[in-house]
Amino acid sequence: MIRSTHLPLMVTLATFVLAYALCASQYPAMLSTRVVANLLTDNAFLGIVAVGMTFVILSGGIDLSVGSVIAFTGVFLAVILRDTSIHPLAAFALVLALTTGFGAAMGATIHYLEMPPFIVTLAGMFLARGAAYVLSTDSVPITHEFYDTLQDIYYKAPGGGRFRLIGGLMLLTFIAGALIAHRTRFGQNVYALGGGAQTARLMGVPLASTTVGIYAISGGLAGLAGIVFSLYTSAGYSLATVGVELDAIAAVVIGGTLLSGGYGFVAGTFFGILIMGLIQTYIVFDGTLSSWWTKIVIGALLFAFILLQKGLTWATTTRRKRATGSAQPS
Amino acid sequence: MRHRRKMQDQPPLLHASGISKFFPGAVALDEVELKLYPGEVHALLGENGAGKSTLIKCLTGAYRRDGGVIRLAGEEVDPKSTADAQGLGIGTVYQEVNLLPNLTVAENLYMGRQPTRLGLVNRRAMNRAAAEVLEGYGLHIDPGEPLTSFSVAVQQVVAIARAVALSGKVLILDEPTASLDRDEVDLLFGVIRQLKERGLSIVFITHFLDQVFEISDRATVLRNGRVVGERLLAEVSQHDIITLMLGRQLEARVAEKKGGKPGELLLQVNDLAKRGMIEPFSLNLHRGEVVGLAGLLGSGRTETANLLFGAVQADQGKLLLEGRETRITNPREAIAHRFALCPEDRKTDGIVGDLSVRDNIILALQARQGWMRPIPRSKVNEIAEHYVKALDIRLASLDMPIRLLSGGNQQKALLARWLATEPEFLILDEPTRGIDVGAHAEIIALIERLRENGMALLVASSELEELVAYSTRVVVLRDRRQVRELTGDEITADNIVHAIADEQKGAA
Numbered sequence: 001m002i003r004s005t006h007l008p009l010m011v012t013l014a015t016f017v018l019a020y021a022l023c024a025s026q027y028p029a030m031l032s033t034r035v036v037a038n039l040l041t042d043n044a045f046l047g048i049v050a051v052g053m054t055f056v057i058l059s060g061g062i063d064l065s066v067g068s069v070i071a072f073t074g075v076f077l078a079v080i081l082r083d084t085s086i087h088p089l090a091a092f093a094l095v096l097a098l099t100t101g102f103g104a105a106m107g108a109t110i111h112y113l114e115m116p117p118f119i120v121t122l123a124g125m126f127l128a129r130g131a132a133y134v135l136s137t138d139s140v141p142i143t144h145e146f147y148d149t150l151q152d153i154y155y156k157a158p159g160g161g162r163f164r165l166i167g168g169l170m171l172l173t174f175i176a177g178a179l180i181a182h183r184t185r186f187g188q189n190v191y192a193l194g195g196g197a198q199t200a201r202l203m204g205v206p207l208a209s210t211t212v213g214i215y216a217i218s219g220g221l222a223g224l225a226g227i228v229f230s231l232y233t234s235a236g237y238s239l240a241t242v243g244v245e246l247d248a249i250a251a252v253v254i255g256g257t258l259l260s261g262g263y264g265f266v267a268g269t270f271f272g273i274l275i276m277g278l279i280q281t282y283i284v285f286d287g288t289l290s291s292w293w294t295k296i297v298i299g300a301l302l303f304a305f306i307l308l309q310k311g312l313t314w315a316t317t318t319r320r321k322r323a324t325g326s327a328q329p330s
Numbered sequence: 331m332r333h334r335r336k337m338q339d340q341p342p343l344l345h346a347s348g349i350s351k352f353f354p355g356a357v358a359l360d361e362v363e364l365k366l367y368p369g370e371v372h373a374l375l376g377e378n379g380a381g382k383s384t385l386i387k388c389l390t391g392a393y394r395r396d397g398g399v400i401r402l403a404g405e406e407v408d409p410k411s412t413a414d415a416q417g418l419g420i421g422t423v424y425q426e427v428n429l430l431p432n433l434t435v436a437e438n439l440y441m442g443r444q445p446t447r448l449g450l451v452n453r454r455a456m457n458r459a460a461a462e463v464l465e466g467y468g469l470h471i472d473p474g475e476p477l478t479s480f481s482v483a484v485q486q487v488v489a490i491a492r493a494v495a496l497s498g499k500v501l502i503l504d505e506p507t508a509s510l511d512r513d514e515v516d517l518l519f520g521v522i523r524q525l526k527e528r529g530l531s532i533v534f535i536t537h538f539l540d541q542v543f544e545i546s547d548r549a550t551v552l553r554n555g556r557v558v559g560e561r562l563l564a565e566v567s568q569h570d571i572i573t574l575m576l577g578r579q580l581e582a583r584v585a586e587k588k589g590g591k592p593g594e595l596l597l598q599v600n601d602l603a604k605r606g607m608i609e610p611f612s613l614n615l616h617r618g619e620v621v622g623l624a625g626l627l628g629s630g631r632t633e634t635a636n637l638l639f640g641a642v643q644a645d646q647g648k649l650l651l652e653g654r655e656t657r658i659t660n661p662r663e664a665i666a667h668r669f670a671l672c673p674e675d676r677k678t679d680g681i682v683g684d685l686s687v688r689d690n691i692i693l694a695l696q697a698r699q700g701w702m703r704p705i706p707r708s709k710v711n712e713i714a715e716h717y718v719k720a721l722d723i724r725l726a727s728l729d730m731p732i733r734l735l736s737g738g739n740q741q742k743a744l745l746a747r748w749l750a751t752e753p754e755f756l757i758l759d760e761p762t763r764g765i766d767v768g769a770h771a772e773i774i775a776l777i778e779r780l781r782e783n784g785m786a787l788l789v790a791s792s793e794l795e796e797l798v799a800y801s802t803r804v805v806v807l808r809d810r811r812q813v814r815e816l817t818g819d820e821i822t823a824d825n826i827v828h829a830i831a832d833e834q835k836g837a838a
Contacts, residue, residue, distance in 0.1 A: 005432075005476060183450040185442065188433075192441055195430035202392075202428045204413030204442050204496070262432035 008256030009268045011308060015254075015301075016271045019278050027285045033161025035281060040167030043277045045070065045225040045232060046247055047170040047270065050255075051177040052221035053248040054269045055214050058181065059193040060261025061117035063215065065106065065124030066222040067244035069099050071237070072132040073226020078140035078236025088146045096223045102128070103219015107212035121215075125245070132238035139237035142230060150231055166228045173221065178266040180217075190214060194261030251276055254301050258309055275301065341404060343368045343531045344389075344420070344500050349398035351384055351555075353726055358384040360555045361398070366500060366531035371522060373542045373563070374535045375575055376552035382535055383736070385552070386502055390415040390422050402499065413442075421493030425505035429477055429489055436460035436473035439492050463491055467521050483514030487521055494525060501525060502533040507541060519545050539568050551575055575768065592802065593617030595653070596786045597755060599638065602647035608633045609811040610647060615755070615786045620777060622801030623790035624826045630810035631790035632674055635759045638788065639671040640664040665698050667755075670748035672741075674759040674790075680744045683733035687725055687743055688714040690732045695750045717746035722772065738769030745776070756780065758789045762796060774800055794823040806830060 023030045049066045056063045073095050080091050106124045110117050154162040181187040189210040192200040201207055230236055255272030257264025279297045283289045342365040351359040359381050366372050376382050387393040389400065391409030400407050402418055409415035412422065429438040436457045437444075444451040445459065460473035467487050477485060486506055493501055503522070507515050522532060522545055534546055542549060543563055551559045551574040559574045596617050601610035608630045615621060623631045636642040638649075640658040649656055651667060658664050661671070673680050682690055691714045696705055705713075714728050721742040725735060732743055741761065748756060758777070762770045777800045781787060791797050797804055804821050806814040806829040814829040 179450065183453075185444055185446070185451065188437060188441060188444060188451065191433060191437075192430050195432035199428045199430055202412050202422075202424075203430070203438075203492075204411075204416050206413070262430075 005263055007312060008258075008263070008305070008308060009265050011305075012254065012256045012268050012271045012275070016275050016278070019275060023278060023282050023285075027282075030281065030285060033157040033159035035161070037157065037161035037163045037167065039274065039277045039281060040170065041162075041164045041232070042280075043273050044164075044166040044170040045229040045241075046244065046251065046276075047273045048173045048228060049218075049222050049225040049244065050248040050251040050269050050273055051173050051266060052218035053245075053252050054177065054255070054257060054264065054266050055181065055190055056117070056218050057194075057249070057252050057257050057259060058261055058264055059190045059211070059214050060197070061110070061211075061214065062121060062249070063103075063106075063124075063218045063222075064118065064121040064245050065102075065128055066218060066225070066248060067241045067246075068125045068128035068132065069102065069219060069222035070226040070229055070241040070244060071239070072128045072135075073099060073223050074230045074233070074236035074240060075132040075135045075140065075238050076236070077227065077230050078142050079135050081142055081144050082140060088144055092227055095226065096220055099223030099226070100216050100220035103222070104212050104216035106219065107215030108208075110215065111208050111211040117215075129238070135238070136236070137238060139235050139239075141235045143234075147231065147234060151234070166231055169224070169228060173224070174266060174270050181266045186210065186213060191262060194258075194263075196262075247276070250298055250302055254298075254305050256305070259306070340367055342366055342401075343403055345401040346385075346389060347399055347401075349385065349388055349400075350396050351381075351388055351393060352396050358555050359388065359395075362552070362555070362557050364389075364550055364557075365560070366533065367548075368531055369526055369529045370547040371526055371532045371534050371545050373546040373549040374533055374552070375542065375549050375571060380552040380575075381555040382552055383504070384555075386422065386504060386533070386535070390420055390502065416493075416496045419497045419499030420502065421497030421500070422502040422504065423486065423489045423493050423506055425508045429485060429492070431476075431478045433477060434474050435464070435471065435477050435480070435488055438477050439463065439473065439488060439495070441492075443496070463495065464488070467491055467524070468517070481514070483510050483517055486510070486514075486518060490518075490521060490525075494530065498530070500531045500533070502535075504535045505537070506534075507536055507538065515541065539571065542571070543568065592619040593784055596651070598648075598650035598653075600648040600650070602637060602644045602649060604633070604637055604642055604644050607642060607810065608637055611637070611812050613805065615788065617754070617784045617786050618781055619802050620781050620787045620789060620800050622797035622804040622821075623788060623807060624792075624794065624797055624804050625807035625830065629807040629830075631792075631807060632759055633810065634807065635671060635673075635757045635788065635790050638664075639669055639757055641671070662697075665694065665751065668751070668753045669755045669757070670694070670751055670753035671757040672744050672748055672759060672761060681732050681740055684731050686729045687718075687723070687732050687735065688728040690743055691717055691746045691750060694747045698751055713750050714746075717743075717749060721746055721749075721776065738772075741769065741773065745773070749780075753785065755786045755788070758787065758791075760791055761789065762791065762793060770796070794826050797821075797826065798823050 029035065049070065052066065053063060076095050076098070077088070077091055080086060081088060102124065106120050109115055109120050150165055153165040156162055181190065189200070189205045192203065192205045193207065193210055197207060229241065233240070251272035252264070252269050253259055253272070254275055255264070255268030255270070257268060276298055280294050283291055283293055344364070344366040346362070346364045349359050349362040349364070350357070362381065362385055364385065374382050374385070384393065388395040389409070391411045391414050400409070402420070407418050409418055409420065430441070433441070439460045440456050445455045446452060457474045464471060464473060464487070469484060469487055471480060471484065477488065490501070490503070506518060510518065522534070525532060534542070536542060546563055549561050549563055549571065550557060551561070551571065553575065561571070593616055595614060597613070597615040599611060599613040601612055603610040611634055613621065623634060625631050633642065637644055640660045640663055643659055649658060656667065658667065664671070682693070688710060692705060692710050695713070699705060711728070717723070718725065718728065723739050723742045723746065725739065732740060735743065745761070761773050761777070774796060777787060777789065781800070789797070789800065798821055801821055804816040804826060805812060806816065806826060808830055816825055816829065
C-alpha cells in the first residue's frame with residue numbers, strides 16, 4: 001500500500017521519468033551514457049549540498065549559508081595550496097573541519113539563543129562570503145598535481161560517458177545521507193524535530209545535539225561540495241556559487257520534502273537534482289532557448305510542488321475530519 | 331479494604347515534600363506534599379490555577395522547582411528535564427496527545443530507543459515489537475501506519491504505552507479524558523486498571539469528578555498552590571471534595587428565576603438555514619433574556635451559533651434586527667451590529683496564545699474600530715484592567731502571554747474581549763468546557779449579571795444543569811433540527827432530556 005507520506009516522492013519520481021522520456025523522445029542522444037555521466041558530474045556539488053539541506057529542511061529549518069560556504073571553501077583551498085606546500089588531502093581535512101565547525105556554531109546559536117534559522121544562517125552567509133573576499137577577490141587557479149590525479153579518475157562507460165570521481169562522491173553522499181536520515185536514531189530525531197520541537201522535547205529527543213548536528217552536517221557537506229566544486233573548476237573564486245543555497249532548497253522541495261519540515265526523503269532530493277539538471281541539459285540540446293528558461297521551468301515546478309503539498313495536507317486533514325466525524329454517534 | 335491497608339503499609343513509591351515554585355509576582359506552589367503508593371490511582375484535584383500543572387511540571391523536570399525534595403522509592407531524585415524524569419521512572423501523558431503526527435505509531439512508541447542492528451534502526455523488529463506491546467493494551471492495529479490515521483483515544487493509549495515502557499514506575503495522566511467520548515474513556519480506564527495491577531503509581535488529573543470517583547483510590551486537593559487535603563475517596567463524598575477544592579460550600583444552584591421581565595424584542599430569526607448544516611431555525615430574542623441551546627454532540631448547537639454570527643452563511647431565511655431586515659454575511663458585519671461570539675474551542679478559534687492578555691482582551695474592540703484608528707494605550711490599559719477586575723481573571727501581569735493562563739482564566743479573558751465591544755447580543759458556545767467547578771460558578775454568575783443588565787444572550791452548552799440555572803428559555807436541537815422550546819417552569823434537566831429522547835423515539 002502506498003502511504004500518503006510517500007506520495008510526493010512518487011510524484012517526483014514520476015515527474016523525472018516523464019521528463020526524461022519526453023527529452024529522449026525528442027533527442028534520443030539524451031539516453032547516452034555521456035549525458036547521464038555529465039548530469040552526475042555537473043550537479044555533483046549541488047547534489048552534495050542538497051543532501052545537507054534535506055536534513056535542515058526535514059527538521060523545519062533553513063540554511064542560507066551554504067552557497068557562501070562553498071565559495072569560501074574554494075578560495076581557501078586555492079589560496080592555501082598556492083601559498084603553502086601543504087598536501088591537498090590535509091587542506092581538505094582542514095577545510096572540512098572549519099566548515100563543519102561553522103555549521104555547528106550556527107546550530108548552537110539557533111538552539112541556545114532560540115534564534116530563527118533564517119536569520120542565523122543569513123548572518124552565516126554574509127560571514128562566509130566576506131571571509132572568502134578577505135582571502136582573495138580574484139579567481140585563484142589551482143595547479144597541483146594531486147588535483148590532476150583526482151580529476152583523471154573516471155570510469156569510462158560503453159558509449160563514451162565518463163563517470164568521474166565527484167559524481168561518485170555525490171552518489172555516496174546520497175546513500176550515506178539516506179541511511180542516516182531513515183535508519184539511525186539521529187535521523188529519527190531530525191524527523192521528530194520537524195514534526196514539532198515542543199513535542200519532541202517532551203518525548204526526550206535531545207534537541208541541542210540534534211540541532212547542532214543538523215547544521216554541522218549541512219556545513220560539512222557544503223565544505224565537501226566546495227572541495228568538489230574546486231575539483232570541477234580547478235579554481236577558487238569568491239564570487240562563485242552565489243544563490244546555490246536557493247537551488248539546493250528548490251531541489252529539496254521538488255524532491256517532495258515538505259518545506260515546513262517533518263515529511264520527506266533524501267532519495268527525493270536526488271531526483272529533484274536530476275530533474276533540475278535534466279531541464280538544463282534539454283536547453284543545451286535545444287540550442288535556441290535562452291538558458292534562463294531553466295529558472296522559469298524550475299520556478300513553475302516549485303510552484304506545482306508547493307500546490308501539491310498544500311493539496312495533500314488539505315486532503316489528509318479533511319479525511320481525518322470525516323473519519324472522526326463518522327466515529328461520533330448520530 | 332485489605333488491599334488499601336496493604337498500600338498504606340508500604341512506603342510511598344514517590345514522595346514529594348516541601349515543593350515550592352515562585353513565578354514573578356506569584357507563589358505557584360507553597361510547600362506542597364504528594365505521596366504516591368504503588369498500585370494506586372491518585373487524583374490530583376483543584377480549581378484552575380490551583381497549581382496542578384505546575385506541580386506536575388516540577389515533578390517531571392519541565393520546571394525547576396525552587397524548593398523541596400522528591401524521593402522515588404526512598405532515594406532522593408532531581409529530574410532536570412522530562413527526559414531525565416523518564417529515565418528515573420516518571421512518565422507523563424498530556425491532554426493534547428504529545429506524539430509526533432508526522433511519524434508512524436511504532437516510530438512514536440520507540441522514539442529515542444529504537445531497536446538497532448549494526449547501528450541502524452531495525453524497522454521490522456520495531457514494528458513487530460510495537461504491535462506486541464499495543465496488543466497487550468487491547469489495540470490491534472498496524473503500527474507501521476501514521477499516527478494520525480487513528481482516533482485520539484488510540485493515540486492516547488499509544489502515548490501511555492510509550493510512557494509506561496520508558497518509565498514504568500510513576501505515570502502522570504494530565505486530563506487524558508478531556509476530548510474522549512464515553513466508550514473511549516472506558517478503553518482508557520481499562521488500560522489504567524491494568525497498569526494499576528502491575529503496581530504502577532498513577533496520577534490522574536481531570537475536571538470530571540465522576541471519573542475521579544470511578545477510577546481513583548485517593549486524592550490530593552490543591553488550592554492556591556497549597557495542599558488543602560489528602561483523602562481516601564472511599565471515605566468521602568463528591569460534596570466533600572468540592573468543598574475542599576473551593577474552600578467554601580458551593581451554594582446549591584437553585585433554578586430560581588430572577589425577577590424582571592424580558593425587555594424589547596431585539597432579534598427575530600425566521601427560518602434561517604444552511605443546507606447540510608442546520609435545518610430552518612426560528613427564534614425571537616428579547617433584551618434581558620438568556621436562551622439556552624441544548625442538544626447532543628453533533629445536534630447543530632455550534633452550527634446555529636456560527637450561522638447567527640455570520641461565520642457560516644445562511645442560504646435561506648431572514649434575520650430581523652430591531653424589526654429591520656438585516657443581512658449578515660460575515661463576522662465583521664455581525665460585530666458591527668454589536669453581536670459577539672465566544673467560540674467553543676478557545677485554543678484554536680479564540681485566544682492568540684503568544685499575545686499578551688492585554689492585547690487579547692482588546693483584540694475585538696480594536697478590530698471593530700479598524701486598524702487605522704488605534705485605541706490609545708492608556709485606554710487599552712483601562713479597559714483591560716477593568717475587565718480583569720470585573721471578571722476576577724487571575725494573572726501575574728497584563729503583559730504575560732495568554733497561553734500561560736489556566737483554562738478558566740483564558741475563558742474569562744476571551745469573555746472580556748467580547749464584553750469590551752459592549753455587545754447587545756452575546757453568543758456563548760460551551761462557555762464552561764474544560765474549566766473547573768469554581769470558574770464554572772463564576773461564569774454562570776456572570777451570565778446572570780449580563781442578563782440583568784439587559785443583554786440578550788444565546789448560550790449553547792452540553793451541561794444541562796447549567797442551562798437550567800441560567801436560561802429563561804431553552805431551545806432543544808436534535809439532528810440539526812429545532813425540536814422543542816421550553817419556557818418557565820418547564821425548564822428542568824429532565825424535560826430537556828425528554829425532549830431529546832422523545833424526538834429520538836419519534837424518529838425511530
